[in-house]
Amino acid sequence: MTEVKLQNITARKVGKTVLENVNLNLKDGEMVAIVGPNGAGKTSLLEVTLGLLPVTTGSVQINRQNLSHLTPLALAQQVAYLPQTRPMAWPLRVFDTVALGRFAWGGPAGKLSITDISIVNEALRACEIEHLKERQTDQLSGGELARVHFARTLAGQTPILIADEPANALDPKHQLQIMSLLRRYATAGKSVLIVMHDLSLAARYADRLIWLKNGQMIADGTPRETLTSRQLEQIFEVDAEVTWKNDMPVILPTTQQQSSTRSPEA
Amino acid sequence: MTDLTDRQLLGIMGGIALLSIVCACMIGSTPMSVSRMISALLMTGSAGDIIVLWEIRLPRALAAFLVGAALAISGASLQGLLRNPLAEPGVLGVSASASLGATLTLFYGLATFSPIVPVFAAISGAVVATAFLAFAAFHNASMTTLILIGVGVSSFAGGLMALLLNLAPNPFSLAELISWTLGSVANRSHADILMVLPFIVIGLALILSIRRNLSALSLGENTAQSLGVNLRRTRLFVIIGTGLMTGASVAIAGAIGFVGIVAPHLVRPLVHYDPARIIWPSAMLGGTMLVLADIGVRLIPTNAELRLGVVAALIGAPLFIWIAANLRRTHD
Numbered sequence: 001m002t003e004v005k006l007q008n009i010t011a012r013k014v015g016k017t018v019l020e021n022v023n024l025n026l027k028d029g030e031m032v033a034i035v036g037p038n039g040a041g042k043t044s045l046l047e048v049t050l051g052l053l054p055v056t057t058g059s060v061q062i063n064r065q066n067l068s069h070l071t072p073l074a075l076a077q078q079v080a081y082l083p084q085t086r087p088m089a090w091p092l093r094v095f096d097t098v099a100l101g102r103f104a105w106g107g108p109a110g111k112l113s114i115t116d117i118s119i120v121n122e123a124l125r126a127c128e129i130e131h132l133k134e135r136q137t138d139q140l141s142g143g144e145l146a147r148v149h150f151a152r153t154l155a156g157q158t159p160i161l162i163a164d165e166p167a168n169a170l171d172p173k174h175q176l177q178i179m180s181l182l183r184r185y186a187t188a189g190k191s192v193l194i195v196m197h198d199l200s201l202a203a204r205y206a207d208r209l210i211w212l213k214n215g216q217m218i219a220d221g222t223p224r225e226t227l228t229s230r231q232l233e234q235i236f237e238v239d240a241e242v243t244w245k246n247d248m249p250v251i252l253p254t255t256q257q258q259s260s261t262r263s264p265e266a
Numbered sequence: 267m268t269d270l271t272d273r274q275l276l277g278i279m280g281g282i283a284l285l286s287i288v289c290a291c292m293i294g295s296t297p298m299s300v301s302r303m304i305s306a307l308l309m310t311g312s313a314g315d316i317i318v319l320w321e322i323r324l325p326r327a328l329a330a331f332l333v334g335a336a337l338a339i340s341g342a343s344l345q346g347l348l349r350n351p352l353a354e355p356g357v358l359g360v361s362a363s364a365s366l367g368a369t370l371t372l373f374y375g376l377a378t379f380s381p382i383v384p385v386f387a388a389i390s391g392a393v394v395a396t397a398f399l400a401f402a403a404f405h406n407a408s409m410t411t412l413i414l415i416g417v418g419v420s421s422f423a424g425g426l427m428a429l430l431l432n433l434a435p436n437p438f439s440l441a442e443l444i445s446w447t448l449g450s451v452a453n454r455s456h457a458d459i460l461m462v463l464p465f466i467v468i469g470l471a472l473i474l475s476i477r478r479n480l481s482a483l484s485l486g487e488n489t490a491q492s493l494g495v496n497l498r499r500t501r502l503f504v505i506i507g508t509g510l511m512t513g514a515s516v517a518i519a520g521a522i523g524f525v526g527i528v529a530p531h532l533v534r535p536l537v538h539y540d541p542a543r544i545i546w547p548s549a550m551l552g553g554t555m556l557v558l559a560d561i562g563v564r565l566i567p568t569n570a571e572l573r574l575g576v577v578a579a580l581i582g583a584p585l586f587i588w589i590a591a592n593l594r595r596t597h598d
């Protein structure tokens with residue numbers, strides 16, 4: 001059984017506390033979205049889960065194994081990661097970029113097994129970019145490139161998928177496509193942890209929303225329970241109306257409140 | 267353009283490299299025909315031909331090829347690690363630091379203990395400079411800053427070399443010191459090659475062992491780590507690997523610049539810009555380039571024989587400017 005467990009996590013970045021006593025539990029078949037204002041610590045929480053940001057206190061467990069006991073390759077076989085910023089140092093071919101998702105399964109440079117090739121092609125098809133596979137990445141639009149990176153994450157076929165703003169830079173059609181793919185990933189029994197700024201999309205597709213502010217977890221619950229006018233007021237300092245239509249939230253911000261809380265640290 | 271497989275590309279480039287070495291064996295003050303060269307190669311030709319081929323031309327051509335290949339591999343792997351197409355041992359001051367290490371041993375007479383002393387000193391200079399640059403690169407993401415630090419390292423090593431030249435005790439020491447700064451493979455023997463070969467082989471093995479990681483690093487350090495790359499080991503292997511290869515190259519031929527930037531740059535489109543697949547073709551092209559440059563050195567009529575490092579710089583520097591001027595915006 002796949003499980004991600006973060007207990008009493010406190011972490012610091014450049015001398016500032018970015019997460020304070022945060023707990024998180026992610027189970028098989030679950031899709032959880034982390035939401036909150038800029039600088040709330042959302043990306044830091046993902047980085048801690050991946051071991052990219054060391055914790056000051058607390059523990060991270062993947063499948064009941066302490067993160068620090070896992071080798072980079074063993075961790076990569078469990079967790080695929082789509083970061084928020086996606087640099088491309090060289091204009092690799094689309095196929096080669098997506099094939100990097102199979103990195104943790106070895107094979108010499110430039111050589112993939114038949115299984116790997118079929119998995120990469122499957123990921124390209126799922127993201128509707130199969131026709132681009134011979135192109136260099138510097139010949140793609142922003143949206144196409146975003147789907148290439150997402151396909152690379154899918155090609156990992158890991159039990160856990162972590163994505164930071166997966167729907168960024170995408171038009172509405174492809175936003176829905178990516179979110180549906182993530183939902184299907186979770187429905188297939190895998191675990192999905194994402195950071196989202198679009199609350200409507202997050203609430204529509206995720207099983208749970210984790211609300212962060214100033215590095216602290218404010219709420220953790222289903223979208224119906226936690227996506228409320230009161231929550232938006234507390235977290236984002238905006239007055240907003242929240243209504244639900246066929247299990248889909250409609251959020252209508254009305255006014256911005258006077259800032260009264262301390263400035264974000266991350 | 268029809269895609270070549272890695273094996274086909276390597277076969278073609280290896281063939282061209284071999285041809286260049288054959289040409290280097292045939293061309294010289296006394297031209298040698300193919301039949302004479304084959305006879306000499308099989309030790310059945312005249313004693314003069316056998317000596318010219320086995321003791322002069324072949325070791326010189328092999329030294330040029332080895333140095334060119336080692337510098338090109340160093341450049342390709344540094345570019346992969348630092349994700350910067352301008353990273354190269356010469357540009358970043360690694361070669362100058364290696365030269366400084368070697369010349370220090372000459373200046374203080376330490377080279378008289380054993381011919382291996384300057385080799386170790388050159389390798390130490392290269393490793394220290396590479397480690398310093400890598401440390402700077404990992405603490406400052408700006409590519410421009412890295413190149414500027416490299417220019418600083420190069421200038422500082424150059425300044426210290428100038429100081430040694432300035433303080434040289436006699437004209438013989440001065441001439442010996444100058445020869446390190448100009449770069450040459452003239453009069454190299456098989457023994458010289460065998461002395462540095464183990465370092466180049468170890469450096470190559472280190473770099474080949476992490477070359478897949480260089481492909482993953484194309485997506486940035488965080489993504490590479492999440493893909494399973496051991497970042498610390500990758501950095502260490504590239505730093506030590508390029509240090510060993512550049513240091514060994516400088517130990518046998520002095521400072522020769524720009525091969526490490528030009529060869530990978532020309533090969534990159536042929537391997538779809540994949541940093542892992544660039545290593546071997548870069549080695550073949552870098553080696554071929556220096557063998558051809560060394561043939562040019564022998565053919566250009568001048569009073570004193572031109573130095574290989576001088577010719578490499580005269581061809582390489584304009585190419586470096588052209589590459590830098592045409593860099594994609596993403597590297598800004």
